[in-house]
Amino acid sequence: MKRKGCLIVVSGASGTGKGTVCAELLKKRSSLRYSISATTRSPRAGEQDGVQYFFHSRESFEKLIEDGGLLEWADVYGNYYGTPKAPVDKFLNEGQDILLEIDTQGALNVMEKMPDGIYVFLLPPSMEELERRLRTRGTDSEEVILRRLDSARGEVNAAKKYRYVVVNEVVKDAVDTIDAILTAEHAKVANNQDLLDKIAGL
Amino acid sequence: MKRKGCLIVVSGASGTGKGTVCAELLKKRSSLRYSISATTRSPRAGEQDGVQYFFHSRESFEKLIEDGGLLEWADVYGNYYGTPKAPVDKFLNEGQDILLEIDTQGALNVMEKMPDGIYVFLLPPSMEELERRLRTRGTDSEEVILRRLDSARGEVNAAKKYRYVVVNEVVKDAVDTIDAILTAEHAKVANNQDLLDKIAGL
Numbered sequence: 520m521k522r523k524g525c526l527i528v529v530s531g532a533s534g535t536g537k538g539t540v541c542a543e544l545l546k547k548r549s550s551l552r553y554s555i556s557a558t559t560r561s562p563r564a565g566e567q568d569g570v571q572y573f574f575h576s577r578e579s580f581e582k583l584i585e586d587g588g589l590l591e592w593a594d595v596y597g598n599y600y601g602t603p604k605a606p607v608d609k610f611l612n613e614g615q616d617i618l619l620e621i622d623t624q625g626a627l628n629v630m631e632k633m634p635d636g637i638y639v640f641l642l643p644p645s646m647e648e649l650e651r652r653l654r655t656r657g658t659d660s661e662e663v664i665l666r667r668l669d670s671a672r673g674e675v676n677a678a679k680k681y682r683y684v685v686v687n688e689v690v691k692d693a694v695d696t697i698d699a700i701l702t703a704e705h706a707k708v709a710n711n712q713d714l715l716d717k718i719a720g721l
Numbered sequence: 722m723k724r725k726g727c728l729i730v731v732s733g734a735s736g737t738g739k740g741t742v743c744a745e746l747l748k749k750r751s752s753l754r755y756s757i758s759a760t761t762r763s764p765r766a767g768e769q770d771g772v773q774y775f776f777h778s779r780e781s782f783e784k785l786i787e788d789g790g791l792l793e794w795a796d797v798y799g800n801y802y803g804t805p806k807a808p809v810d811k812f813l814n815e816g817q818d819i820l821l822e823i824d825t826q827g828a829l830n831v832m833e834k835m836p837d838g839i840y841v842f843l844l845p846p847s848m849e850e851l852e853r854r855l856r857t858r859g860t861d862s863e864e865v866i867l868r869r870l871d872s873a874r875g876e877v878n879a880a881k882k883y884r885y886v887v888v889n890e891v892v893k894d895a896v897d898t899i900d901a902i903l904t905a906e907h908a909k910v911a912n913n914q915d916l917l918d919k920i921a922g923l
Binding site for chain 1 (some may be wrong): 841842844845847848874877878880881883884885886887888897898900901902904905906908909910913914916917920921922
């Protein structure tokens with residue numbers, strides 16, 4: 520029997536650096552696949568459909584919801600975001616690890632459907648640093664920044680529902696820790712029953 | 722509040738290479754402390770009291786048992802082995818990680834008293850390889866080797882009670898995996914409540 524892959528969900532408040540950390544993690548761990556989200560938000564400069572996101576109209580996204588084609592979806596600041604279910608199931612059944620980079624609301628929804636997933640909450644070093652990062656990013660209006668900061672405080676409490684928390688102070692350190700988490704999860708007894716049976720000669 | 726240390730227990734059948742793996746792990750992770758076992762077996766060439774083991778007479782070991790000074794103890798092939806309790810408690814309270822390298826019987830006993838410990842079962846790549854290693858080591862009689870091999874098959878079943886299993890095929894790989902396990906355990910939400918409260922401003 521082929522070992523199933525692990526689902527790893529990296530989540531955290533806006534501005535925590537999920538995107539950068541996940542991109543570096545994918546470089547470091549080449550066997551890890553990335554789950555491409557679906558969204559109705561407009562592409563940012565340089566973003567391509569089917570690479571960073573699957574970009575949808577509201578109509579086609581709502582059709583996906585109706586068809587049960589999303590593992591989770593949420594309306595965040597007026598845009599839909601969601602995780603297509605089919606590719607996740609396919610990778611896991613093929614024994615491939617798959618990475619979901621999603622916001623806290625989405626992660627909490629996936630948690631209910633896939634409780635065996637590895638849930639990692641990425642933390643900013645402090646709320647002051649989070650504010651600085653949001654302002655430096657320069658993609659949001661003042662109103663959105665204040666809303667994101669307010670939301671972030673509540674999201675830190677949601678972190679207690681996750682399995683792991685990682686502080687993203689230095690990107691490399693955060694990436695190394697998540698990489699170690701995947702290595703450790705692969706070594707869990709529950710993921711090695713076949714190996715144990717083989718060595719015991721069963 | 723100071724974070725408590727983690728107890729990591731590395732265990733496995735005789736000849737799996739526990740000693741080598743633990744020695745390399747201690748070199749790699751300098752903050753990790755080693756719990757020195759007590760035993761009544763005779764020192765091997767080069768072993769010193771208080772370094773590899775605390776060497777005891779049967780009488781003084783039995784006094785330790787009576788005084789409740791051992792976290793676990795067992796009679797293995799006619800010799801007592803045990804884990805002094807006081808140093809383990811002291812290191813954990815000081816926030817230091819501590820490594821116990823003990824046989825399967827001892828680990829199962831510690832597991833009952835310290836269920837929050839990190840239990841790692843070290844596996845040989847195969848039973849054939851384990852037999853080869855036991856013969857190469859040259860420290861046991863033919864009778865003892867056969868007894869150890871017979872015991873090893875049963876011990877692999879006990880592995881299912883552990884949290885992690887690691888195959889010791891290449892020492893460096895086994896050490897890296899256990900090192901990753903410690904990193905991952907430090908990132909567990911349960912070990913980071915203070916950090917979450919601090920960042921949420923509680």
